[in-house]
Amino acid sequence: MSQVRIKICGMTRREDIHAAVACGADALGFVLWPGSGRAIEPARLAALSAEVAPFVTRVGLFVDADAASVEAALPYLDLLQFHGDESPEFCARFAKPWIKALRMRDGLDLEQAVRRYAGAGALLLDAYRPGVPGGTGETFDWSRIPGDLGKPVILAGGLTPDNVATAIARVAPYAVDVSGGVEARADGGAPRHGIKDPARLRAFCHHVRAAGATTIHAATP
Numbered sequence: 368m369s370q371v372r373i374k375i376c377g378m379t380r381r382e383d384i385h386a387a388v389a390c391g392a393d394a395l396g397f398v399l400w401p402g403s404g405r406a407i408e409p410a411r412l413a414a415l416s417a418e419v420a421p422f423v424t425r426v427g428l429f430v431d432a433d434a435a436s437v438e439a440a441l442p443y444l445d446l447l448q449f450h451g452d453e454s455p456e457f458c459a460r461f462a463k464p465w466i467k468a469l470r471m472r473d474g475l476d477l478e479q480a481v482r483r484y485a486g487a488g489a490l491l492l493d494a495y496r497p498g499v500p501g502g503t504g505e506t507f508d509w510s511r512i513p514g515d516l517g518k519p520v521i522l523a524g525g526l527t528p529d530n531v532a533t534a535i536a537r538v539a540p541y542a543v544d545v546s547g548g549v550e551a552r553a554d555g556g557a558p559r560h561g562i563k564d565p566a567r568l569r570a571f572c573h574h575v576r577a578a579g580a581t582t583i584h585a586a587t588p
């Protein structure tokens with residue numbers, strides 16, 4: 368039995384980093400894909416990375432980046448998250464552990480993906496929306512995830528304080544990953560990309576800890 372790990376993604380502000388760590392986040396994600404509303408400039412990564420407390424994993428999120436961009440970010444990261452169509456060879460060429468995001472489009476052969484990305488430390492499963500590489504705020508059909516994939520599963524896609532306990536009970540993931548579900552809300556209710564809400568962060572982490580205390584994981588690294 369082990370606790371479900373928590374990754375909070377889309378960190379852009381030092382106060383949000385401190386709030387997430389105070390809530391018990393195990394990993395913090397920095398979006399280094401310029402197409403995202405949560406992207407940070409590479410030059411800002413060093414400063415934000417320095418705000419992260421010891422023993423909290425700093426994750427760099429890339430979408431089909433060139434190798435030089437990944438290399439430049441390596442000193443400030445502990446783990447690489449590849450969220451595009453990167454090949455296993457590309458993912459493995461950097462001197463850091465890595466995880467591969469798979470978007471759960473219809474027809475995706477998960478078992479084949481596990482074989483293809485055998486070098487990944489874990490597979491991050493996210494919702495599929497055509498033309499959008501991630502951070503959609505949408506869930507997918509969790510029953511599509513087999514009980515034992517043979518790799519640690521990081522569940523992502525549309526998780527919120529309200530649904531994360533159910534997600535953990537259904538999937539028993541190694542970790543959960545959230546971005547929009549812990550963001551502050553604009554007047555119309557839409558997430559404010561890159562701005563975290565401390566109350567949502569606390570509620571999310573509380574529900575994960577409460578749910579994860581009774582969860583047994585099929586695959587741990």
Ligand SMILES: O=C(O)c1ccccc1N[C@@H]1O[C@H](COP(=O)(O)O)[C@@H](O)[C@H]1O
Nearest residue numbers: 376403500501502504523524525546547
């Ligand atoms: O957050 C983004 O903007 C993003 C952009 C491109 C690829 C991935 C992105 N985020 C990742 O998307 C999932 C789910 O996000 P959400 O909780 O549904 O908002 C998560 O893994 C983020 O790391």
